[in-house]
Amino acid sequence: MHKRFLSKKERRELSRTIGISEVSEILRDSDEVVLLSYDRFSLYVADGKPVLFELRGVLYPTLYILNVLLNQGREVSIPYVVVDEGAVNPLINGADVMAPGISRIARPFSKGEVVAVMHPSGRYFIVVGHALMDSRDVESVKRGKAIKNVHRLNDKIWQISLDIVRKGV
Known part of the structure; x- marks a missing residue:
């Protein structure tokens, strides 16, 4: 596994590419976003919460963040x-x-x-x-x-x- 911190510019760009407003908001408001690269996929972690993963060039929300948002009573877009x-x-x-x-x-x-x-x-x-x-x-x-x-x-x-x-x- 390789670990890299994203710059503010990278975080802004990432939050713009996501079509899920709640996840974009989490990325924008986070103090720290870390990119963890594994053999088959990459995982984006915002302030200790796994929010996105990238597989074959496509970004997906993690089940973890979708379920956290759902349990908070937030509508997921x-x-x-x-x-x-x-x-x-x-x-x-x-x-x-x-x-x-x-x-x-x-x-x-x-x-x-x-x-x-x-x-x-x-x-x-x-x-x-x-x-x-x-x-x-x-x-x-x-x-x-x-x-x-x-x-x-x-x-x-x-x-x-x-x-x-x-x-x-």
């Missing part, structure tokens, strides 16, 4: 879907989100957009990925892979995020 109970275990084990497993589209999305997946209870997010089809197609077709699973509860990014929160960077 990322597109997301709610899945049915039968989809939860396969998703946590790494499966992609299949269209029939989506019970509700909470916020519409376009193909290629970053999308979060919420547990059927509505209490927490379980997956972050990118859309393989438009939300309109998910509703009309009701078959095939809808969202590529890139980050899930209990994966390496999740475990590292929890370690950072517990022990620091």
Whole structure:
């Protein structure tokens, strides 16, 4: 792992590239943002909170920060879907989100957009990925892979995020 502190200019640029206003706000208001580079991904940590990760040139919010925002009662501006109970275990084990497993589209999305997946209870997010089809197609077709699973509860990014929160960077 390689650790590097971001300059104020880099933090401003990063906060502008994120389409999620709550995450941009956290980056802008942070005293310190650290970039942790691992073999397969990079993790951005703002004041001890893992907020973003970069995988294959794409920035995604961490499940950690999405769930923190949700638990604070803040509305999260990322597109997301709610899945049915039968989809939860396969998703946590790494499966992609299949269209029939989506019970509700909470916020519409376009193909290629970053999308979060919420547990059927509505209490927490379980997956972050990118859309393989438009939300309109998910509703009309009701078959095939809808969202590529890139980050899930209990994966390496999740475990590292929890370690950072517990022990620091």
